[in-house]
Amino acid sequence: MRARQDPDKHAVEGTLDGDTEMFAHIVLRHQRGLSGFCGAMLCGEGGEDAAQEVFLKAFQALHEFRGDSAFSSWLYRIAFNHCSNLKKSLARRRTCSLEDLSPQAREKAMAAPAATPDGAPELDALAAAMARLPANYRLLIALHLQGKDYAEIAEVAGISVEGVRGRLRRARLILRRGLHRLLPNEVIK
Amino acid sequence: MRNLCKDLEAYHDGELPPADQRHMREHVKNCPACAAELAELRAMESMLTARFKDDRDISAAVLSRIPKTAPQRPAGYFWQGWWKVPAMALASCALTLVLLESGLIPYNSYMLTAAITGQREALKLTGFLFGKPQVEDDKLLALLFDGGEK
Numbered sequence: 001m002r003a004r005q006d007p008d009k010h011a012v013e014g015t016l017d018g019d020t021e022m023f024a025h026i027v028l029r030h031q032r033g034l035s036g037f038c039g040a041m042l043c044g045e046g047g048e049d050a051a052q053e054v055f056l057k058a059f060q061a062l063h064e065f066r067g068d069s070a071f072s073s074w075l076y077r078i079a080f081n082h083c084s085n086l087k088k089s090l091a092r093r094r095t096c097s098l099e100d101l102s103p104q105a106r107e108k109a110m111a112a113p114a115a116t117p118d119g120a121p122e123l124d125a126l127a128a129a130m131a132r133l134p135a136n137y138r139l140l141i142a143l144h145l146q147g148k149d150y151a152e153i154a155e156v157a158g159i160s161v162e163g164v165r166g167r168l169r170r171a172r173l174i175l176r177r178g179l180h181r182l183l184p185n186e187v188i189k
Numbered sequence: 190m191r192n193l194c195k196d197l198e199a200y201h202d203g204e205l206p207p208a209d210q211r212h213m214r215e216h217v218k219n220c221p222a223c224a225a226e227l228a229e230l231r232a233m234e235s236m237l238t239a240r241f242k243d244d245r246d247i248s249a250a251v252l253s254r255i256p257k258t259a260p261q262r263p264a265g266y267f268w269q270g271w272w273k274v275p276a277m278a279l280a281s282c283a284l285t286l287v288l289l290e291s292g293l294i295p296y297n298s299y300m301l302t303a304a305i306t307g308q309r310e311a312l313k314l315t316g317f318l319f320g321k322p323q324v325e326d327d328k329l330l331a332l333l334f335d336g337g338e339k
Contacts, residue, residue, distance in 0.1 A: 018259045027248045035243035047243055055251045062260045126240040145238050150204050169198055176233060183232050 008071035015062060023062075027055055030072065033146045034079055040142035041083035041135075044127035050086060054079040073155040076148075080139055080156065087135075129178035137171035140164060197223050201230050 008029065014022030034054060039047025057078050065074050130138055136157070143153045150164045157164065193216040199205050200213040217223045 015259055020255060020257060020259050023255055024248065024252055027251050031247050031251070032242075032244055035245065035247060036241050039243050040237075040241040044241070047241070048245055048247055051243075052247055052251050052254070055247075056254055059255055060260060124240075126237060130237075130241075141237070142241070144202070145234070145241055150202065165199065165204075168202075172198070172230070172233070175237075176229065179233055179236070182236065183229060 006067070006070050009067070012062060012065060012071055015059075023059055026058075026071075026075075030075060031055075033072075034075065037076060037079055037142050037146050038083055040130060040145055041080065041138060042087060043131040044124065045090075046086075050083055051079070054082050057082065069155050070152070073152060076143065076156045084135055125179065125182055129175050132178055133171055133174055137167055137174065140168050141171050141175065144168065194220065194223050197226055198230070201227060 008026055011022045011025040011029075015026075031051065035048050035051040037047075038050035038054065039045075041047075042050060054075070058075055061078070065071065130141070133141065139157055140153055143156055148156070150161045150168075153164045153168075154161045159167070193213055196205060196209065196213060197217075200210060200217070203210070205213060217227055
C-alpha cells in the first residue's frame, strides 16, 4: 500500500487546472532520472531525446492519469513503452536498410563487427551487456539504477515485489556474465 | 539457522527490515563468500550507474515544446458511473429490510387484515345466502393484532 503522499500530485492538478508552468516542477524533478532510465533502456543511445519525448507524451496524456499509482510510476511506464517502441522501430529500420543495399555493400556490411541482438551497432561493453538483457529484465535494472525500490519497480513493471526480487537476481546474473572481464580483479570471486 | 546468504541482494538493495539489515551486516563480515559477492555486485552497479547517469538539464528544451494550453480534463463518460446503479439498488433493498424489520412499514399486518376482512365478507355472504353458520374469525384477528392478550 502507498501510504506516502505523491509529491507530484500538486503539480499535476495545477497543470490540469490550466497552469502549464506547473509542469516545469515535474520536468525538473524527473528529468535526470528519466534521461538515465531511457539511456539504460536504449543501451546508451539517445536517452536524452527519448526523455524529452516522454515528457511531451506525459503532458498530452496528463488527463488520463487517474492517480491509482504514483505519478512517477505512470511516467516511467510511458518511458518504458516509448523506449520499447523506439528500439523495435530502430531494429526494423536497420534490417530494412540492409535489404536495400547492393549485394557488394551487403557483403561488406555483413563482414563488419557483430551487432548486438537488438541490431544496434557495436556498443561499449556496458551498453552491450544491457542490450543482451531481455527488455523486461532491462526495465528492472534501469529502474534500480535510478534508485527505485522494489515496491516502485513492481508498480511500474506490473508484477509483485517477489517477482521483482527474482527477476532482478536473474538479470544480474546475465549482466555479471557479460561484465566479468570489466570488474576489478580484487572483486572477482 | 536461517541461511542469510540468500538475502544478500536484498541487503545490497536495502530491502531488508532494519533488524535483518543489521544481522546481514554482521554476517557479511564473517562470510568470505558473501563479502566477495557483495563487492562484485557493488562494483558492477557502480559501473552501470556511472555509465547511464545523465545529468544534463533538458528542462528548457522540454518546456519550449510544451503547448501553452493545458491538457483538457475528461468530461466523464456515461459508463464511468455504472457502479452507482447496483449500489443504489443494494442500498434501497437494505433500507427496505431495515424498515420492515423495525416494524415502521406495517406490510404484513395490512396484508393480513385485507385478506382476513375479505374472507369474512365472503363468509357473511355465504351465511346470508345459504344459511350456514358464520365462521368466527374475530378471535383470530384479535390474536394477530393484540398478541393473543384478548
